[in-house]
Amino acid sequence: MKKWSLLVLISALMLVMAACGQKDAEEQKTGSSNEKAEEITIEHEYGKATVKKNPEKTVVFDFGVLDTLDELGIEVTGVPQANVPKYLEKYAGKEYTNVGSLKEPDFEAIHELKPDVIFISGRQAEMYEEFAKIAPTVFVGIDYSNYMDSFKKNMNTIAEIYGKESEMKTKLEEVDGRIADVKSKTEGIDQKALVVLGSEGKVSAYGPSSRFGLIHDVFGFKAADENIEESTHGQNITFEYILKTNPDILFVIDRDAALDSNASVKAAVENELVKKTNAYKEGKIIYLDAGYWYLSGGGLQSLEAMIESMEGAL
16 A cells, blocks of 8 residues: 555655656747847837847848947858958858849848848838838938937947847947047048049039038038038039148048959049149048948948048148
C-alpha cells in the first residue's frame, strides 16, 4: 500500500513538473514573439511608417542616412551603387545589393530583397507610394530652412529604430559643441561669403535657408547677398554677378567632381572676372568636398566633415 501511494505521489509530481515546463516554454515562446514583434511608428512628411525595431534588412536611398548607419556600426542590405561618395565606397561592393541609382531605383531588385525598412529623401520623394508598397518607407529629407532641428529629428529616428539612443545623444552633443565653436569665431569676422555650385562651366548661387544655406544659418558666415532666391537647385548666376557681389570668401561645391572623379570646375570658376574678387586675391576660394556636400549631407559623418571644412575656412 505504501509503495502504491509513493508511486501515485511521484506520478503526480511528474505531471506538475511537466505542466510547469510547458508553461515556461510557452512564456518564453510568447516573450520571444513579443520581442520580435516590437514596432515603432514613424511620422514623416509623407505619412506614417510602422517599422519593427532593429530591422534585419535595410535599404538606403539617402547617403546621409547611410553614413550614419555606417558610423553606428549598423549593417545595410541594399544601396543605390551609382555615384556612391568616395568615403562610402565600400558600399559599392558585391556584398551589398545594388538597388539602382538615386533617381532611378531598381524596384524589382528592392522587391526581391523583401526589406524590413526603406529610407528615402528628396530625390525619391515623388516615388514614395511605390516604395511604400514594398516595405515600410521612412522619408528623411532635410528641411533646409531649419537644418539642425531637421537633422536631429532624423538622427533620433534612426537611433530609436536601431536602439542607439545613448550613443546618438553623445554624438549630437559633440556636434553641437563643435558648431558652437565655429559660430563663436564667425561672429567676430566681417568677411562675407558666397556659396556656389559649379556644373559644366556654369554656376548657381545658394543663400540662407537654401540647400547649402547652413553655411550661413548654422555656421554663421555672413552672406554676401541676402536676396538670393531660395531654391533646391539654386539661383542661376553669371561670373559677372560674382564679381559684382565681390565676396570675401567664395565656397564652391564642384558637382562635376561629384559625378566624375577626373572632372573639375576649377578652371571655369577661376576665370579673369573671378580673379578680381576679394576671395581670389586673399586666397579664399574654398572648394568643398562634393561627396559630403552634394551627394550626401544630413548624416553624422557628412556633417562632421562639413564642420571640418568650416574650421578650415577660418
